[in-house]
Amino acid sequence: MSATAERAANYVVLAVLSLFALGPIVIILAEAFGPQGLSGTGAFHPENFATAWTQGRFGDYMATSVVVALIVVSLATVLSVLSGYAFGTMTFRGSTALFYLFLAGIMVPTEAFIVPLFFDLRTVGLTNTVWGIAMPQVAQSVAFGTYWMRTYFRSADRSIIEAAQLDGAGTLRLLWSVLVPVARPAIVTLVLLTFMWTWNEFLIPLVMSPNGQLRTAPLGLAFFQGQYTQGTTLLAAAAVLVALPVVVVYLFLQRHFIRGMLDGAVRE
Amino acid sequence: MAAAAQASAPVAVERERSSRRRRAPLRRRALPYALIAPALAVYGVFLLYPLGRAVQISFYDWDGLTLGTFTGLSNYVDVVADPALRAAFGHALVLIVFFSAVPTLIGLVLAAVLVRGRVRGLPVFRTVVFLPQVIAMVVVAVAWRRIYAPDGTLNTVLEGVGLGALTRTWLGDYATALPAVGVIGTWVSTGLVTVLLMAGMARVPDQLYEAASLDGAGGVRAFFAITLPAVRGEITVALTLTIIAALKTFDLVYVTTGGGPGTSTTVPSYEVYRRAFELGQVGSAAAVGIVLTLLIFVINLGVNRIGERGER
Numbered sequence: 001m002s003a004t005a006e007r008a009a010n011y012v013v014l015a016v017l018s019l020f021a022l023g024p025i026v027i028i029l030a031e032a033f034g035p036q037g038l039s040g041t042g043a044f045h046p047e048n049f050a051t052a053w054t055q056g057r058f059g060d061y062m063a064t065s066v067v068v069a070l071i072v073v074s075l076a077t078v079l080s081v082l083s084g085y086a087f088g089t090m091t092f093r094g095s096t097a098l099f100y101l102f103l104a105g106i107m108v109p110t111e112a113f114i115v116p117l118f119f120d121l122r123t124v125g126l127t128n129t130v131w132g133i134a135m136p137q138v139a140q141s142v143a144f145g146t147y148w149m150r151t152y153f154r155s156a157d158r159s160i161i162e163a164a165q166l167d168g169a170g171t172l173r174l175l176w177s178v179l180v181p182v183a184r185p186a187i188v189t190l191v192l193l194t195f196m197w198t199w200n201e202f203l204i205p206l207v208m209s210p211n212g213q214l215r216t217a218p219l220g221l222a223f224f225q226g227q228y229t230q231g232t233t234l235l236a237a238a239a240v241l242v243a244l245p246v247v248v249v250y251l252f253l254q255r256h257f258i259r260g261m262l263d264g265a266v267r268e
Numbered sequence: 269m270a271a272a273a274q275a276s277a278p279v280a281v282e283r284e285r286s287s288r289r290r291r292a293p294l295r296r297r298a299l300p301y302a303l304i305a306p307a308l309a310v311y312g313v314f315l316l317y318p319l320g321r322a323v324q325i326s327f328y329d330w331d332g333l334t335l336g337t338f339t340g341l342s343n344y345v346d347v348v349a350d351p352a353l354r355a356a357f358g359h360a361l362v363l364i365v366f367f368s369a370v371p372t373l374i375g376l377v378l379a380a381v382l383v384r385g386r387v388r389g390l391p392v393f394r395t396v397v398f399l400p401q402v403i404a405m406v407v408v409a410v411a412w413r414r415i416y417a418p419d420g421t422l423n424t425v426l427e428g429v430g431l432g433a434l435t436r437t438w439l440g441d442y443a444t445a446l447p448a449v450g451v452i453g454t455w456v457s458t459g460l461v462t463v464l465l466m467a468g469m470a471r472v473p474d475q476l477y478e479a480a481s482l483d484g485a486g487g488v489r490a491f492f493a494i495t496l497p498a499v500r501g502e503i504t505v506a507l508t509l510t511i512i513a514a515l516k517t518f519d520l521v522y523v524t525t526g527g528g529p530g531t532s533t534t535v536p537s538y539e540v541y542r543r544a545f546e547l548g549q550v551g552s553a554a555a556v557g558i559v560l561t562l563l564i565f566v567i568n569l570g571v572n573r574i575g576e577r578g579e580r
Contacts, residue, residue: 017397020458022395027415027421028414083304083308098308111536112319115544118545135310137309239406244408
């Protein structure tokens with residue numbers, strides 16, 4: 001095979017896989033902008049998004065999603081930086097066992113603990129609240145975040161860490177003023193991944209809000225699909241709205257997403 | 269500023285140090301535990317404790333309302349004996365083929381072609397093929413439902429190319445529903461696996477391939493002799509990630525088929541939800557969840573063990 005033919009074959013491979021990846025996305029976008037019903041005409045109807053937004057009550061759902069994401073991301077990040085700092089830079093009795101305890105949490109599927117958690121949270125009145133939806137996800141994110149920040153702090157410049165450790169009393173202050181700024185790329189990746197996982201989560205908000213008053217955006221979409229079976233245009237528009245926040249952040253900060261999801265998977 | 273402070277007050281610092289030295293050891297020893305405590309508290313209360321409770325509940329016959337009765341291992345026996353549960357785990361195996369095996373094979377070939385051939389536009393390509401990973405599964409499911417619908421894209425295309433005889437309700441047909449759900453998994457995983465393998469292959473030095481071609485090895489021989497062993501670690505990671513994703517499939521089935529037609533697409537995750545919150549078989553649901561967890565741990569350890577052994 002000549003060099004040009006080989007290069008052409010490579011571009012064909014690129015194009016085919018890109019089309020395969022983009023196809024369903026293009027289909028849903030085309031449908032979202034398309035005319036409603038059989039009587040509609042034209043191919044560009046941005047007003048579909050406004051209609052879907054109001055008809056499907058996505059204002060409420062998005063607001064719930066934002067509140068849950070804010071709680072999960074902020075709490076999980078702070079707790080993970082603290083624990084990751086301890087695991088990554090300090091030697092103490094039981095550190096290995098405790099770390100493996102956190103590591104196990106990355107593998108435990110939601111399905112394993114969600115059932116008893118629902119009954120327990122119902123007993124204490126936390127179901128149908130944002131906290132009932134958020135806290136289990138904080139726990140899951142903290143398991144990954146501890147692993148992630150520990151890996152970062154272990155590889156970080158020893159001299160900076162030693163400077164931070166020199167004086168016990170100042171450890172926390174130095175962590176915030178010296179280490180956290182240096183660790184910003186790792187923390188940004190953690191924040192983005194946690195945001196994506198929380199925004200896209202389905203099972204936990206489904207179980208934790210049995211009366212349906214609090215729905216996150218993906219849950220609202222599933223419910224919208226069940227309700228408006230005839231209106232595929234509005235369903236497509238709603239689907240685009242639900243996916244949009246994460247996709248926009250991904251397009252701007254994709255290096256963080258790709259590196260985070262690949263590195264995060266590589267256990268030591 | 270820190271340096272100035274140090275220089276101006278050495279005596280004060282020294283005095284402060286010596287007074288603190290007696291307390292410091294205990295304080296320093298307690299510090300790591302104090303740093304871990306908040307994370308461990310949340311993790312313990314909202315994940316570890318309910319996980320332990322799930323183990324406990326799995327030994328009971330409990331409907332979620334009245335008092336449960338202890339039934340020993342019978343919920344676990346059901347995982348093997350109950351045809352519905354056995355089928356659910358069987359479906360998960362089929363999904364593993366679509367989520368994991370197929371994308372890894374496709375990814376290996378594509379990554380090998382793309383890394384060796386000097387093509388432009390790889391960063392854009394990477395962004396595009398990774399996109400399915402960041403889209404909420406519910407949105408993915410809605411999009412693919414349109415593709416598989418009776419008047420959807422797939423049937424339109426088939427009719428367009430003269431294969432109208434093949435058209436059907438893809439998600440409503442006993443024969444095609446499970447593979448149709450599987451293909452969605454292939455769509456989600458392939459980009460991730462390809463990007464992962466490309467990163468691994470990019471690290472293989474060009475001289476190795478040059479030496480191989482001097483020795484008369486063709487592209488295929490070089491792939492098996494050089495590329496494949498070099499990316500063993502990446503293959504391990506790809507398999508672990510995608511197998512676990514296949515085993516944890518819930519939202520995809522919930523939105524596309526609801527387990528149907530009949531029970532032809534139910535999976536363990538879906539059974540956990542259905543049994544706990546629709547059928548009132550909480551003990552059975554807990555047992556399925558625990559079995560799922562054990563499976564994930566075993567696969568994780570197993571795949572990693574195989575990967576490590578190959579590296580030696």
